[in-house]
Amino acid sequence: MAMKYQKGTVYLTGKKVKMWYGQYLVYEKDREGKEVRRQRNIKLAPKAGTPKWKAEEQLRDIILKDIRAQGRLLPFHPTTP
Numbered sequence: 680m681a682m683k684y685q686k687g688t689v690y691l692t693g694k695k696v697k698m699w700y701g702q703y704l705v706y707e708k709d710r711e712g713k714e715v716r717r718q719r720n721i722k723l724a725p726k727a728g729t730p731k732w733k734a735e736e737q738l739r740d741i742i743l744k745d746i747r748a749q750g751r752l753l754p755f756h757p758t759t760p
Contacts, residue, residue: 697726701738
């Protein structure tokens with residue numbers, strides 16, 4: 680499977696209540712063993728009280744958990760504590 684670094688995208692949506700959503704790609708193998716790319720969209724947090732940088736951090740953590748759950752590690756992670 681592809682070892683690709685990604686940070687995803689954060690965007691706003693909603694008419695009454697604005698929400699931050701995150702979007703990223705997951706690479707999986709199908710039944711035939713071919714690599715397939717799947718897009719994930721995740722609700723992160725309401726816009727009120729959550730700045731964009733915080734929503735981006737939440738998405739980055741979700742991506743890391745998802746990739747580690749698949750048994751793959753990222754070759755590079757730019758954030759520093």
